[in-house]
Amino acid sequence: MKKIHIALFLTLFFTSCDKGFDEMNINPIALTSVDPAFQLNTAIVASAPGYGNLSYETTIVKQMITPFSGQGSAANFNQDNRTVSNGNWTTYYGNIIRELTDVIAQTKDNAARSNLYNMTRIWRAYAFMIVSDSYGDVPYTQAGKSYLEGIVKPVYDTQESIYTDILTELDAASAGLDAAKAKVASDVLYDGDVVKWKRLGYSILLRAAMRLSKVNPTKAAEYVAKAVAGGVMQSNADNAIIRHTASFTNPVGSQLNGGQSAFFYLDEEFVSFLQKNNDPRLTSIAVRYVGATSGAQQVESRANRTAAVQIGAPQGYDNTTISAAVTASKLASLWDYSQLDKTRMAALTAPSFLVTYAQTQLLLAEAVFRKWTTGNAATLYANGIKAHMQQLASYGSSTAVAESAITAYVDANPLAAGKELEQINTQYWVASFLVGPEAWANFRRSGFPVLKPNPYPGKDLKTEDFIRRLTYTDAELNVNKANVQQAISRQGANLLDTRIWWDKK
Incomplete structure (x- = not known):
């Protein structure tokens, strides 16, 4: 009988203790969900050009160089160092694209968050331009869906199909932004200003359209017209800038002010x-x-x-x-x-510029020269130079260029007949300093500026004077081998020489 009483007591005791046990083991201050607007911000901030961009993109276009070998050997010796060249891949697929894909899934069918949805579509297009411009054919339609759909070995889409969709997405998303709908007040770029986001979307559309200038000029002209009609950036106030703080330092500045100085x-x-x-x-x-x-x-x-x-x-x-x-x-x-200068343009809190009015004006100058839109190419060219010089004041008063110096330079360097494409794209090279992926992409597209090939002996280049793409990561070759090999069979050997789709000779 005593055994029965003890068993009954223990049953009642543990039953009563179990009540509320789940609640007791839940952290009352732990996040159970994240506002997708903050996920978009995370993706945008992570898009700041990293230190690794100096090793490849910025070195390829001969703006910076390191003579030191070792783990950092890369474009300085025209070598395929995948521990460095995987930077864009791991940053974008491991963080940015994953966040953006999740935001789109959460907001696609929520009319109350349509502006956030369309802002995210714009930034997703921007992100995929960088990834595809770096590697060529890459995962696109199935990318970022490992958690949502269990896709851990995504197929690789052709760059042509990726750009076709990017153009469509940018056009539709920019048009879909509506100032009458809910503002995304926490937006890190423009505080939710829909007008500025529209201008950003159409400016990226202009950039994407111009990528096709060699491979499909007809489509390029079609989408240049759409971008112009939609309304691109109007001044430096429209620049897409990440304003770094002591908590979120400039990735390049943090390295150049540290062990890599x-x-x-x-x-x-x-x-x-x-x-x-x-x-x-x-x-x-x-x-x-x-x-x-x-x-x-x-x-x-x-x-x-x-x-x-x-x-x-x-x-x-x-x-x-x-x-x-x-x-x-x-x-x-x-x-x-x-x-x-690590105390000014490479300071810890120096801003990162991603898409600018200066770049946009110079692209418009080229589009006018190609007769893809109307306007005065010489004026747009001058505006692009002025805008970039004025943009430097954003780093601080010590980097500001005096208006008198700007005027003198522009007057002394007008757009000359017969040299338009070279002058416009050489100024684009300067205006894209520290935006390595864009400087490199436009150099490959336009062929300007005219640069001397890096003569370092022992290079990994086989047929080209300059690196045309970055190679697929070793991790992808091991984990997603079948899909990678399919992309290589379409695109060409997994080498630094292989030209991507829009980089036509």
Whole structure:
């Protein structure tokens, strides 16, 4: 009988204890859901060009260079280093596209959040342009759906089909934004300003359309017209900028102000172009630590920001062979070359520019020259130069270019007959400084500026003078091999030389 009473007691005790047990084990302050608007913000902030972009994109277009070898060997030696070149892949597929895909799934059928839905479609198109421009054929229709649909081995879509959908998406999403509907007040780019988002969407549409200038000029002209009709950026106030803070620092600045401060230098061709044309932007960009013989000597007391003393580092050398070039330039050491100023444009809280009015004006200038839209190409060209010079004030007063200097430069460098495409796209190269993926994409598309190939011996390039694409990651080749191989069979060998669809000779 005693055993029965004990058993009954224990049953009642544990039954009573179990009541509320689930509630007791729930963290009352843990997130159970996330506002999709914050997911969009996460994706946008993560889109800031990273330090890895210096190793490939910015080096390929000869704006910056590191002579140091080792784990960072990349475009400086025309080598296929997948621990570096996988940066765009892992950043976009591992974070950005996953977040954007989830936001679209949550908002697609919610009329009350239609503006958030369309903003996300615009940014998704922007994201996929960077990924596809980097690698060519990539996962698109099935991308980012591992959690939503269990797709862990997505198929690779052709770049042509990706761009066809990107153009459609940008046009529809931009048109679908409605100022009369709910504002996304937490938006990190424009505080939910629908007019600015529309201009951004149509400006990206213009950019995407111009990508097709060689491979499908008819479609390019069609979508340039749609972008212009929809309304592109009207001033620097429309620029898509990530404004970094002490909590969310500039990815390039955080590296150049840390352990990588002595590794990257401004490229000789970039510095020489700016000097030759008396370009006032060089004073905003560069610093030279005169006489430095080590990274430790790159201190403010040696800093000289005068344009005339800047000397860019040449490509074709590593840190063991560059001594002859150093001697020829009468420098104390390789640490004496000019650098991107880490206290200004590469500061920890320096803004990241993604899509700008300056770029948009220059693309319009080319579109007018090609007779794909109306306007005055010379005026648009001048506006693009002015806008970029004025844009530099966003980094702080010490980088601002005086209006008198802007006027003098524009007057001295008008658009010349017979040189329009070269001048427009060379200025686009300057206006896209520190936006490596875009500078590289437009260089491949337009063929300008005319640059000397990197002569470093032992390169991985087989047939091309410049890197045309980044190779697929080793992780994809291991995990998603069948789909990767199908893409390679369509596109061509998984090499740095292989041209992507729109990069037609």
